[in-house]
Amino acid sequence: MLELSHVHKVYRVGAFGGGRLRAVRDVSLTVKPGEVVSLIGESGSGKSTIGKMVLGLFRPSSGSITFEGTDITTIRGHAARKEYYRRVQGVFQDPFSCFNPIFKADRVFEMVRTSYFPRTPAKEWHGKVLDALATVRLDPGNVLNKYPHQLSGGQLQRLLIARALLLDIKLLVADEIISMLDASTRIDVLNLLSDLKERGLGILFVTHDLSLGNYVSDKSVILRKGAIAEMGPTARVFDNPLHPYSRHLLSCVPQLHRTWAEVDAELAANPPEDVVLPTAPDEESAPLIEAEEGHFVGIDQG
Amino acid sequence: MTNVSGAPGTAEKAGTPEPAGERRGSETLHFARRNPKLLIGLGIVLAFLLLGIIGPFFVDHDPNQYVGPRSQPPNGEYWLGTTTFGQDIWAQFVYGVRSTFLIGTFGGGVAFLIGTTVGFVAGYKGGIVDEILNMLTNVVLVLPALVVLIVAIAYLDVRGLFIQGVFIGLTTWPWAARAVRSQALSLATRDYVDLARLSGRRTWKIITTEIAPNMSSYLVMSFILLFGGAVLTAAGLDFIGLGPSNGVSLGLMLESAVAWSALQLGMWWWFIPPGLGITIIVGSLYILNVGLDEVFNPKLREL
Numbered sequence: 001m002l003e004l005s006h007v008h009k010v011y012r013v014g015a016f017g018g019g020r021l022r023a024v025r026d027v028s029l030t031v032k033p034g035e036v037v038s039l040i041g042e043s044g045s046g047k048s049t050i051g052k053m054v055l056g057l058f059r060p061s062s063g064s065i066t067f068e069g070t071d072i073t074t075i076r077g078h079a080a081r082k083e084y085y086r087r088v089q090g091v092f093q094d095p096f097s098c099f100n101p102i103f104k105a106d107r108v109f110e111m112v113r114t115s116y117f118p119r120t121p122a123k124e125w126h127g128k129v130l131d132a133l134a135t136v137r138l139d140p141g142n143v144l145n146k147y148p149h150q151l152s153g154g155q156l157q158r159l160l161i162a163r164a165l166l167l168d169i170k171l172l173v174a175d176e177i178i179s180m181l182d183a184s185t186r187i188d189v190l191n192l193l194s195d196l197k198e199r200g201l202g203i204l205f206v207t208h209d210l211s212l213g214n215y216v217s218d219k220s221v222i223l224r225k226g227a228i229a230e231m232g233p234t235a236r237v238f239d240n241p242l243h244p245y246s247r248h249l250l251s252c253v254p255q256l257h258r259t260w261a262e263v264d265a266e267l268a269a270n271p272p273e274d275v276v277l278p279t280a281p282d283e284e285s286a287p288l289i290e291a292e293e294g295h296f297v298g299i300d301q302g
Numbered sequence: 303m304t305n306v307s308g309a310p311g312t313a314e315k316a317g318t319p320e321p322a323g324e325r326r327g328s329e330t331l332h333f334a335r336r337n338p339k340l341l342i343g344l345g346i347v348l349a350f351l352l353l354g355i356i357g358p359f360f361v362d363h364d365p366n367q368y369v370g371p372r373s374q375p376p377n378g379e380y381w382l383g384t385t386t387f388g389q390d391i392w393a394q395f396v397y398g399v400r401s402t403f404l405i406g407t408f409g410g411g412v413a414f415l416i417g418t419t420v421g422f423v424a425g426y427k428g429g430i431v432d433e434i435l436n437m438l439t440n441v442v443l444v445l446p447a448l449v450v451l452i453v454a455i456a457y458l459d460v461r462g463l464f465i466q467g468v469f470i471g472l473t474t475w476p477w478a479a480r481a482v483r484s485q486a487l488s489l490a491t492r493d494y495v496d497l498a499r500l501s502g503r504r505t506w507k508i509i510t511t512e513i514a515p516n517m518s519s520y521l522v523m524s525f526i527l528l529f530g531g532a533v534l535t536a537a538g539l540d541f542i543g544l545g546p547s548n549g550v551s552l553g554l555m556l557e558s559a560v561a562w563s564a565l566q567l568g569m570w571w572w573f574i575p576p577g578l579g580i581t582i583i584v585g586s587l588y589i590l591n592v593g594l595d596e597v598f599n600p601k602l603r604e605l
Contacts, residue, residue: 057496082502090500097493102515102600108497115502147600160497 001202002031002054002171007063008284009049009226023049024060025226026286031171031202036193038205038213038234040249041223047206048093050223051173054204055090056081067171086116089164090173095156095180099148105156106144108163116167132162137188153180161189165196172196175206190216210253214238222246225301227286232295242275242297333597340593346586350579354403357396365393365550376571383571386562391555395575398552402533402583404463405470405551409532412471414525417478422509424479425486436483443476448538455544463546466539470532478524485520489513519595526591530584537580552576 009024024046031037039047052058054065056072064071067088075081092098099105109129113120120128133140136158143155151159157180164172174193178186193203193216207213213220213234220237222230222245230243241247251263277300278287288296334340363369366389374384382391424435454469455461489495490513498508514521537553539545545554559565559573596602 052496055496055500057499078502078504085500085502092493092496094493098497100494100512100516102598108501111498111501111503149601 001033001068002204003066004029004050004054005064005066006285007050007053007065008061009046009053009058010061022226024053026063026284027223027226027228028063028288029221029228029231031204033170033202034197034200035219036197036203036205036217037219037221038207038217039221039223040207040210040213042208044225045223046226047208047223048175049226051090051175051204051206054171054173055088056084082115086167087170088173089167089169089171090175091157091160091164091177093176093179095153095160096148098160099156101148103147105146105148105151105159108159109166112163112166128166129162132165133159135165136162136192137185138162154182154185157181158185158189161192169201171202171204173204173206176208178207178209178212210238210249222249224298227301228288228296228298229301230295230297231288232292236292236295240295242291242295243277244300330597337593337597339589340597343586343588343590343593346582347590350399350583350586351403353396354400358393358400361390361393361396363390363393365390365397366548369393373567373569375569382575383569385558385572386564386569391571391575394550394555395552395579397550398555398576399579399583401463401546401549401551402536402553402580405467405536406529406533408464408467409470409474409536410525410529412468413475413478413528413532414471414521416471417475417524417528418482418521420475420479421482422486422513425483426490426505426509426513428487428490432483435479439476439479439483442473443480445473447473448535451535451539452542452544455539461544461546463549466536466546467532470535474528474531474535478528481524482517482521485517486513489516515598518598519591522594523591526584526587529587533580533584552579 005028007024007027008022011021011023013019013021027046027050029037039050041047049058053060054067054072056075059073065073067084072084075084099108106129109132113125117125129144130140133143138155138158143151143159148156157177161177178189181189190212193205197203203216205213205217217234220230220232220234221228222237222243224245230237230241230246237246238250241250247267251260251267254260255263275291275297276289277297278289280286280299286299288298291297368388369390370380370384370388372384372388373386374380374388376383380390380392382395384390385394420435420439424432424439450473451469455466458465486509495508495512498512503511533553536545536551537556540551540553541557545551545557553576555576556573559569559576564570564572
C-alpha cells in the first residue's frame with residue numbers, strides 16, 4: 001500500500017545554505033493494509049521527518065513515496081491532494097500546537113466536514129462526531145464547545161485521533177501519539193490502534209519508546225542518524241537484534257528485576273554472534289543486508 | 303482531570319447541539335459589550351466619523367469662503383471662531399474631519415492591502431517566493447517616501463484626495479509587509495496549519511482562516527498605524543502646498559494657522575481644533591485596538 005523507496009531528505013543549513021544536514025538517508029520500507037509499522041529511533045533520527053514526508057508536508061530530496069500505485073510527490077493540484085488526504089491522515093506529536101488557539105477545539109471536526117462532507121446534514125454529522133468521540137473514549141460534554149487551553153493534552157490528542165477516524169482512511173501516520181497520554185489512557189489508545197488494524201488500516205507508528213513499538217507493531221524499523229539500522233518483523237528484531245545499535249538500545253530498556261550492571265555483565269559474558277554489516281559505498285546510500293528472511297540490517301555508523 | 307474513560311453522560315449532552323458560528327459570534331459580542339476600552343475607543347472614533355459624514359450637510363457655505371468677521375474667538379454664531387480672513391473654523395473642521403477619514407481610509411487601505419498580501423504570501427510560501435517579495439519590500443522600504451511622493455504628486459495636474467491616498471498607500475506599505483511576514487512566518491510552521499492542510503484546505507483559506515485570525519489585533523494595529531501614517535503624510539504634503547487643490551483638511555488648517563501666525567497672535571481656536579482632532583482620532587483608534595485584542599484573544603479574557 002505505502003512504499004518508500006530510497007528516500008532521502010537533505011536540509012540546507014547555515015547562513016548561506018552551504019551546510020547540509022542529512023535528516024533521512026536512503027530509507028526504503030513498506031506498510032501493508034492491516035499492518036502496524038513502528039519507526040523507532042532517538043531524537044533527531046529522522047523518524048518524524050519520514051512521517052511528514054508521507055503526509056506530503058515535506059518533499060523528499062530524492063527517492064519516491066508510493067501510495068496505492070501513485071507517487072505522492074507527483075500529486076499536483078488541490079483536488080488530487082485533497083483526495084490523498086481522504087485516505088491518508090496523521091496525528092501529530094504535540095497536541096497543544098495542533099489546535100488554533102483562538103477557535104474552539106471541536107473546530108477540527110467542522111473543518112473535516114466542510115472539506116469532505118459538505119452535504120451531510122448537521123444532525124447526522126453530530127452523530128458521527130459522537131461515535132468517533134466514543135471510540136476514543138471521550139465524554140462529549142467535557143470536550144465539545146471548549147477552547148484548546150481548557151482541555152488537557154490527553155484530551156486534545158484523542159480529539160485528533162477522533163478527527164482522523166471521521167474520514168475513511170487507509171493509512172494513519174501516528175507521530176508519537178502516546179507520549180502525551182497518561183498511563184490509563186495510553187493503553188486505551190494502543191488498543192484502539194489494534195482495533196483499527198483489524199479494520200484493515202495501515203499504521204505508521206512513530207515512537208521513541210521501544211516497549212510501545214514492541215506492543216503494537218507487526219514490523220519494526222530502527223532508525224539511526226536518518227538511516228535504517230535494523231528492520232524486520234517485530235518479534236525477530238526484539239528477540240534477536242543483529243545491529244550493534246539495536247542491541248545497545250534494547251539493553252538500555254530498564255528491567256524490573258535486574259540492574260544495568262547485571263545486564264551489561266551478562267551481555268559481556270556471552271556476546272551475541274556478530275553479523276556482517278553492510279558498508280556504504282559513499283556518503284549517500286545506506287544499503288541493507290537480509291540476515292534472515294524479512295530481517296534486514298543496515299550500515300554501521302559508529 | 304474531569305475526563306475518565308468510559309464516557310458516561312454521552313447521551314444527555316448529545317441533545318443540545320448548537321450551530322458553531324452563531325455561538326461564537328454571540329460570545330465575541332458578549333465580551334465586546336463588557337470591554338470599556340473597546341467601547342470608549344469605538345465610541346469616539348464613530349462620533350468623529352459621524353461628525354465627518356453628517357457635519358458638512360449642516361454647513362451651507364464653502365468652508366474656505368470668507369463669511370464672517372475676522373479673528374473672532376468662538377461664539378454662538380461661529381462655534382469655533384473665525385480665521386484672520388473670516389473663514390468659519392467649524393465648517394473647516396467638519397470638512398477636515400471628513401477628508402481625514404477619507405485619506406486615512408484610502409491611504410491606509412491601499413497600503414494595508416498591498417502590505418498584508420505581500421507579507422502573508424511571503425511568510426506562508428517561503429523559499430524563493432519569499433526571497434523575491436522580500437527584496438521588493440526592501441527596495442521600496444529604502445526609497446525616500448516623502449521625496450517620491452513630492453515628485454510624483456507635483457507632476458499631477460489634478461490633485462484629489464483619492465489620488466493622494468493611493469500614492470501614499472503605494473509608498474508606505476513595506477513596513478506593514480515586513481511586520482505581517484514575520485508573524486506569518488512563525489505562524490505558518492504551527493502544527494494546526496499542517497492539520498488544516500491535511501483537512502484539504504486551500505492556501506488562501508489557510509491564510510485567511512488559520513493565520514490571519516491569530517493576528518487579527520496585529521492586523522488592526524497595522525491598519526491603525528497605516529491610517530495614522532497616511533493622515534500625517536497627507537498633512538506633510540498639505541504643508542508644502544501639495545495637498546488636494548481646493549480641498550480642506552485638518553493638515554491644511556494647521557498649515558494655514560502656522561502660516562498666518564495664529565500661535566503668535568494667540569488665536570488658539572485656529573490651531574487647537576485640528577491638532578486635537580488628529581490626536582483624538584488616532585489616540586482612540588489605539589484604545590480601540592487594545593480593547594479588540596482583549597476581545598479576540600481568549601487568553602486575555604477573564605475566565
